Amino acid sequence: SLVPVRLRVNGQDHDLQLEPRVSLLDALREFIGLTGTKKGCNQGACGACTVLVEGERVNSCLTFAIMHQGKDITTIEGLGTPDALHPLQAAFIEHDGYQCGYCTPGQICSAVAMLKEVEHGDASHVTSDLMATDVQLTDEEIRERMSGNVCRCGAYLGIVDSIRAVYE
Ligand code: FES
Numbered sequence: 353s354l355v356p357v358r359l360r361v362n363g364q365d366h367d368l369q370l371e372p373r374v375s376l377l378d379a380l381r382e383f384i385g386l387t388g389t390k391k392g393c394n395q396g397a398c399g400a401c402t403v404l405v406e407g408e409r410v411n412s413c414l415t416f417a418i419m420h421q422g423k424d425i426t427t428i429e430g431l432g433t434p435d436a437l438h439p440l441q442a443a444f445i446e447h448d449g450y451q452c453g454y455c456t457p458g459q460i461c462s463a464v465a466m467l468k469e470v471e472h473g474d475a476s477h478v479t480s481d482l483m484a485t486d487v488q489l490t491d492e493e494i495r496e497r498m499s500g501n502v503c504r505c506g507a508y509l510g511i512v513d514s515i516r517a518v519y520e
Contacts, residue, residue, distance in 0.1 A: 375394075380425075389457055494516060
């Protein structure tokens with residue numbers, strides 16, 4: 353049965369009637385119409401569905417919409433302003449950070465959160481000892497920190513270049 357769910361996405365409230373089992377991804381795409389967020393695997397393996405919840409990156413296919421009431425949700429549509437792309441969006445264009453583009457919204461949302469994590473010294477997405485001594489964000493570390501976002505075209509060189517360009 354349907355329950356009322358209010359989601360705040362990109363600064364705007366949306367009052368929805370959803371079954372409790374509806375994923376955040378489906379709520380965004382099917383019920384709010386924000387189709388920038390992509391569905392790849394729908395099981396937490398590809399990162400195409402990455403959005404920001406309170407600034408943290410989340411695989412929206414793995415979580416229920418109803419759990420995110422009262423939180424600030426940001427999708428790719430909410431990153432820039434009407435007048436300007438977000439710096440990461442601009443960098444992905446300038447440095448060829450995509451080929452087909454399907455993974456790009458997730459890559460960019462993930463990178464936004466990832467750069468914040470680096471800023472705050474958060475190593476939770478780094479499993480190796482890459483972080484141990486480096487103050488510089490190396491390409492290797494970018495790759496590891498972005499390893500939850502898969503690109504089937506293999507545009508990783510451009511993706512890393514794009515992120516590094518914004519970090520520097
Ligand atoms: Fe969510 Fe692949 S669609 S991780």
